[in-house]
Amino acid sequence: xxxxxxxxxxxxxxxxxxxxxxxxxxxxxxxxxxxxxxxxxxxxxxxxxxxxxxxxxxxxxxxxxxxxxxxxxxxxxxxxxxxxxxxxxxxxxxxxxxxxxxxxxxxxxxxxxxxxxxxxxxxxxxxxxxxxxxxxxxxxxxxxxxxxxxxxxxxxxxxxxxxxxxxxxxxxxxxxxxxxxxxxxxxxxxxxxxxxxxxxxxxxxxxxxxxxxxxxxxxxxxxxxxxxxxxxxxxxxxxxxxxxxxxxxxxxxxxxxxxxxxxxxxxxxxxxxxxxxxxxxxxxxxxxxxxxxxxxxxxxxxxxxxxxxxxxxxxxxxxxxx
Numbered sequence: 380x381x382x383x384x385x386x387x388x389x390x391x392x393x394x395x396x397x398x399x400x401x402x403x404x405x406x407x408x409x410x411x412x413x414x415x416x417x418x419x420x421x422x423x424x425x426x427x428x429x430x431x432x433x434x435x436x437x438x439x440x441x442x443x444x445x446x447x448x449x450x451x452x453x454x455x456x457x458x459x460x461x462x463x464x465x466x467x468x469x470x471x472x473x474x475x476x477x478x479x480x481x482x483x484x485x486x487x488x489x490x491x492x493x494x495x496x497x498x499x500x501x502x503x504x505x506x507x508x509x510x511x512x513x514x515x516x517x518x519x520x521x522x523x524x525x526x527x528x529x530x531x532x533x534x535x536x537x538x539x540x541x542x543x544x545x546x547x548x549x550x551x552x553x554x555x556x557x558x559x560x561x562x563x564x565x566x567x568x569x570x571x572x573x574x575x576x577x578x579x580x581x582x583x584x585x586x587x588x589x590x591x592x593x594x595x596x597x598x599x600x601x602x603x604x605x606x607x608x609x610x611x612x613x614x615x616x617x618x619x620x621x622x623x624x625x626x627x628x629x630x631x632x633x634x635x636x637x638x639x640x641x642x643x644x645x646x647x648x649x650x651x652x653x654x655x656x657x658x659x660x661x662x663x664x665x666x667x668x669x670x671x672x673x674x675x676x677x678x679x680x681x682x683x684x685x686x687x688x689x690x691x692x693x694x695x696x697x698x699x700x701x
Contacts, residue, residue, distance in 0.1 A: 381401060381402050381403055382399035382400060382401055382402060382412065383399070383400050383402060384397050384398070384399050385397065385398040385399070385400070385427070385448040387414070387420070387425060387427055387466075388429075388430040388431075389419075389425070389430065390429055390430055390433070390477070391430070392430045395414075395419045395420040395425070396413065396414030396417075396419075396420035396422075396425075397413070397414050398411060398412070398413045398414070398427070398448055398466065399411065399412045399413070400448065400449070411447075413466070422466060422468055423468060423471045423473055423474065424471070424473040424474065424477070425466070425474075426463040426464065426465065426466075426474050426477055426478070427448055427451055427463060427464040427465075427466050428451040428455075428462060428463045428464055429463045429477060429478075431455070431460065432451075432460055432461050432462055432463050433481050435460040435461040436461040436478070436481040436482050437481050437482065438461070439461045439482075440482050440483075440484055441461060441482055441484040441485075441486060442461055442462070442463060442478045442481065442482050442484065442485050442486070443459065443461060443462040443463070443486050443488055443540075444462075444463060444464070444465065444470070444478075444485055444486065444487045444488065445462060445463070445464050445465075445488050445523075445524050446464060446465060446466075446490075446523070447464055447466070447523075447525070448464060448466070449525045450462075450464060450488070450523055450524040450525045451463065451464045452525075453524055453525040453528040453529070454524055454528065456528070457528045457533045457536045457537065458533050458537065459536075459537065459540070463478070469498075469499070469501070469502060470499070470502035470505060470506070471505075472505055472509070475505055475506055475509050475511065476509065478511075479509055479510075479511060483510070483511050483512055484511065484512045484513075484514070485506055485511055485512070485513050485514070486513075486514045486515070486516060486540075486544050487499075487502075487503070487513065487514070487515050487516070488516050488518070488523075488524050488540070489515065489516065489517050489518065490517075490518055490521060490522060490523035490524075492521070493554065496517070496554065497555075500551070500576075503515070503547050503576065504575075504576050504579055507547070507576060507577075507579050507580045508579040508580075508581070510580070510581045510582060512585075513546075513547050514544040514545060514546055514547070514550075515544065515545055515546075515547055515550040516540060516543050516544040516545070517543075517550070517554070527539075546589075546592065547576065548573055548576075548577075548589060548592050548593050548596060549592070549596065551569075551572075551573060551576075552569070552573070552596050552597065555569055556569070566597075569597075570593070570597050570599060570604075571607070573593055573597070574593070574604060574607050574608055574611070575611060577589045577590060577593065577604075577608055578608045578611035578612055578615070586608065590604050590605055590608065674695060675695050676695065677693045677694070677695055679691060679693055
């Protein structure tokens with residue numbers, strides 16, 4: 380009792396859970412209560428409002444991401460329908476992939492809580508890692524989409540969002556640069572932090588664009604930034620290759636129900652045969668077939684000797700093949 384209930388739909392429109400928000404300001408009670416985790420409702424794989432928003436997300440080729448249920452409803456009331464909420468959880472890869480089905484572009488709308496924004500930067504990296512484009516908007520004076528929409532008209536609200544969203548580098552530097560501009564060590568740490576974010580972007584052209592942007596804003600050479608990014612990419616590639624190799628060894632052990640030192644030698648030979656499998660071309664295969672099938676059959680051969688005099692002699696197929 381004393382709560383407003385928000386039905387949570389899956390992507391096809393079926394209700395899979397509920398969120399309840401308290402109507403009083405009693406601090407002893409939880410502000411939100413959600414349906415428990417079930418096989419049907421997994422909070423980390425669900426986005427509130429996606430069923431209602433998906434058509435407009437495709438149309439606008441952009442998805443606004445907010446935090447709570449009321450933010451989604453307020454934006455709908457302001458005429459903005461391509462909006463979903465992570466429902467108070469940290470953004471997950473599964474949620475990002477849900478959005479990616481409809482658009483490559485995400486705009487994250489933040490309230491003025493700087494500590495909360497810093498904590499959510501990991502979510503931006505996850506979005507970039509999925510090959511998506513991310514822009515960010517910060518509401519003024521600690522407002523969130525719900526409270527700000529009540530202060531302005533629908534048109535002013537739309538204009539504010541349109542004119543104030545920034546790419547993640549501009550946003551991150553404008554938010555954090557004042558804290559570090561007089562401290563060279565902290566400034567270097569901020570640059571490294573942004574370089575790490577750029578390094579996770581899979582597309583080389585997009586990485587290059589962000590390198591130019593970072594170079595201008597942070598007043599640092601593009602070449603230096605690119606060198607550091609390449610280092611990070613190589614490091615991650617090395618780790619991935621190492622993990623793959625390790626997993627392959629573990630799989631072999633699992634297949635034979637034994638630890639690596641107990642695996643029979645033939646298992647290693649089989650594994651090597653899979654990895655080193657020279658592909659013979661058609662002619663080589665045909666020659667081998669003839670040598671095995673008709674190896675002792677004689678064939679007449681004509682060739683020139685050292686004095687370039689033509690000679691005729693007979694060889695077996697095997698001798699001729701060798």
